[in-house]
Amino acid sequence: MHCGACCFSQAVEYVAVTGDDWARLGERADAVAHFIGNKAFMRMDDGHCVALRVMPEGTFLCDVYEERPSTCRDLAEGSRECEGERATKAERPAQALVALRRSRGRAAP
């Protein structure tokens, strides 16, 4: 994962988790996903999916990459959908990185 833009949203019902997704997440499902009504979604934290890890060196990792939901699997890197996400949310990964570095007392890039 290069930018993580598609993992950002203020919506709590953002990444749907199907029954198959829940099963694939295995023992980690409860930690990263939850039910809202009768539908499951990835948990969101600080404007992004809880499984997204913002690394201080400026990379973005998905903690459940091998088991990620089908919605995430279907969004191919470099696709039109990917480009759309990057165009509309371009500033969010950079903002998260700045916030992380500030919280650690490091200068912003």
Ligand code: SF4
């Ligand atoms: S599961 Fe991984 S790829 Fe999908 S939104 Fe969360 S961090 Fe991003």
